[in-house]
Amino acid sequence: MxxxxxxxxxxxxxxxxxxxxxxxxxxxxxxxxxxxxxxxxxxxxxxxxxxxxxxxxxxxxxxxxxxxxxxxxxxxxxxxxxxxxxxxxxxxxxxxxxxxxxxxxxxxxxxxxxxxxxxxxxxxxxxxxxxxxxxxxxxxxxxxxxxxxxxxxxxxxxxxxxxxxxxxxxxxxxxxxxxxxxxxxxxxxxxxxxxxxxxxxxxxxxxxxxxxPTRRWRLRLHRINDESSIGAAVGFVVGFVVALYFPHWFVFSKRLHPYLFQIWSIPSGNLSANLRRT
Missing domain, CATH: 3.80.10.10 (Ribonuclease Inhibitor)
Known part of the structure; x- marks a missing residue:
């Protein structure tokens, strides 16, 4: 009804x-x-x-x-x-x-x-x-x-x-x-x-x-993209520092062994130079 x-x-x-x-x-x-x-x-x-x-x-x-x-x-x-x-x-x-x-x-x-x-x-x-x-x-x-x-x-x-x-x-x-x-x-x-x-x-x-108006939506999307880029960069830096100073956290990961070996094999004095070349 x-x-x-x-x-x-x-x-x-x-x-x-x-x-x-x-x-x-x-x-x-x-x-x-x-x-x-x-x-x-x-x-x-x-x-x-x-x-x-x-x-x-x-x-x-x-x-x-x-x-x-x-x-x-x-x-x-x-x-x-x-x-x-x-x-x-x-x-x-x-x-x-x-x-x-x-x-x-x-x-x-x-x-x-x-x-x-x-x-x-x-x-x-x-x-x-x-x-x-x-x-x-x-x-x-x-x-x-x-x-x-x-x-x-x-x-x-x-x-x-x-x-x-x-x-x-x-x-x-x-x-x-x-x-x-x-x-x-x-x-x-x-x-x-x-x-x-x-x-x-x-x-x-x-x-x-x-x-x-579409401008405010474009600005919002641009801001989101900027925040995503900044977040990715910060995540990379934090991950690298952790891997450098706390390598034992990653010992059990076989996929990371080649990279850890390369990091440990670089003399501390040449680390910054290698990073700059990278």
């Missing part, structure tokens, strides 16, 4: 069930998230009250919360963009077990994205973290979010490379990592997106941007 059909069947079973085991988890998800962020403008505080927890669907009236059904405590998506929220990446999202949309854009979030984000929110179709101050590498685990259609990470401080595993995100129709600190090659599957999706990352190269 195709992945899309599995997801559709799973959602239909949840929506048709008279009682959803996940509703309590969804409330827990929002409570944990609320405690983990800094709500400087008091926007969440004004509506996110967990006192009336006996009413079905009461969390659906919270600012930024969309539910699958207004009479069920099941989060469909969180639209928390432009609310002035601060702090690290919010906690508790793994308890929003049927969430498919997460928008944290245009806030003041900072720090790294959890490496296990795909485990926390595996069914997302849309992830928008743009216009924040998130930093560190983009988690490669995002490639496991196979239902993802939209991934917006622009205007942050992400560094390192775009994970090559993103080639597996075949459903992506919207992608943007502009204005970060990224470097390296753009994965081939992302070449279909416009150059504006990658602009503002001076270290990025490859289609649809300019070709990657």
């Amino acid at each position: 195709a992945d899309g059909a599995k997801l559709l069947l799973w959602l239909l079973l949840l929506s048709s069930s008279p009682w959803c085991f996940c509703s309590e988890l969804d409330v827990q998800c929002l409570e944990t998230l609320y405690r983990s962020v800094i709500d400087s403008n008091g926007i969440l505080q004004s509506s996110w009250t967990f006192v009336d927890n006996g009413t079905d669907g009461y969390i659906c009236k919270f600012t930024g919360v969309e539910c699958w059904h207004p009479d069920e405590n099941r989060v469909l998506s969180l639209r928390l963009g432009n609310l002035g929220l601060q702090g690290p990446f919010p906690q508790g999202l793994q308890s929003c077990t049927s969430m498919i949309g997460l928008d944290l854009s245009s806030n003041i979030f900072s720090g790294p994205i959890p490496a296990d984000i795909a485990t926390q929110v595996p069914y997302l179709t849309s992830l928008d973290l743009s216009y924040n101050s998130f930093s560190g590498p983009i988690p490669a685990s995002i490639s496991n979010m196979t239902y993802l259609n939209t991934l917006n990470l622009q205007h942050n401080q992400f560094s390192s490379e775009i994970p090559w595993q993103f080639d597996s995100l075949g459903r992506l129709s919207s992608f943007n990592v502009a204005d970060n600190l990224l470097s390296g090659f753009i994965p081939p599957s992302l070449h279909k997106f416009p150059a504006s999706s990658f602009a503002g990352n001076q270290g990025l190269c490859g289609a649809p941007l300019d070709n990657c």
Whole structure:
């Protein structure tokens, strides 16, 4: 069965069930998230009250919360963009077990994205973290979010490379990592997106941007060749010195006997002269 059909069947079973085991988890998800962020403008505080927890669907009236059904405590998506929220990446999202949309854009979030984000929110179709101050590498685990259609990470401080595993995100129709600190090659599957999706990352190269410069790779190869030559020369000198001053180490090697005999037969005063002629 195709992945899309599995997801559709799973959602239909949840929506048709008279009682959803996940509703309590969804409330827990929002409570944990609320405690983990800094709500400087008091926007969440004004509506996110967990006192009336006996009413079905009461969390659906919270600012930024969309539910699958207004009479069920099941989060469909969180639209928390432009609310002035601060702090690290919010906690508790793994308890929003049927969430498919997460928008944290245009806030003041900072720090790294959890490496296990795909485990926390595996069914997302849309992830928008743009216009924040998130930093560190983009988690490669995002490639496991196979239902993802939209991934917006622009205007942050992400560094390192775009994970090559993103080639597996075949459903992506919207992608943007502009204005970060990224470097390296753009994965081939992302070449279909416009150059504006990658602009503002001076270290990025490859289609649809300019070709990657070859000079640094040539310099790297030249450096490797130089290091190999130096290593070979040092190895020869060390081996010769050892053979000269510790010949008993080689006595048991019949293949070396002719060379050892020649070395031992050379007077010490003529050794340097012979070496120079060699």
